């Protein structure tokens with residue numbers, strides 16, 4: 001009995017280690033971390049659901065096929081979106097790509113239906129701000145050149 005319980009505990013720790021949740025060894029996890037972990041668990045539980053064929057599970061966000069018409073594809077389009085667990089390609093953090101963010105990506109930003117998030121939110125945001133900064137510097141340089149030409 002004791003051995004069994006220990007094993008179960010070890011398996012749980014391993015799962016946490018795989019999930020990349022820092023601080024899971026201690027019980028001092030913040031509410032935010034606990035919520036994140038349970039969202040990941042929920043997302044993993046529906047990982048095998050096929051949104052093109054299966055009925056929508058609880059929490060699914062329905063897809064609007066008119067908004068997906070930019071996908072010039074004969075493949076079936078998803079009927080809905082569900083939270084997906086992703087592992088960031090840059091930092092390795094396991095994170096949920098929420099169904100409503102997916103809907104935004106595919107239907108509003110017109111992302112291709114075969115693309116999906118590869119970066120966690122914080123890596124995405126730091127990339128975005130790097131790009132914005134690079135653009136600002138570039139535009140500044142262009143403006144300086146223009147001023148030189150004028151004078």
Ligand SMILES: [Zn+2]
Pocket residue numbers: 088089090091092093119120121122123124
């Ligand atoms: Zn990341």
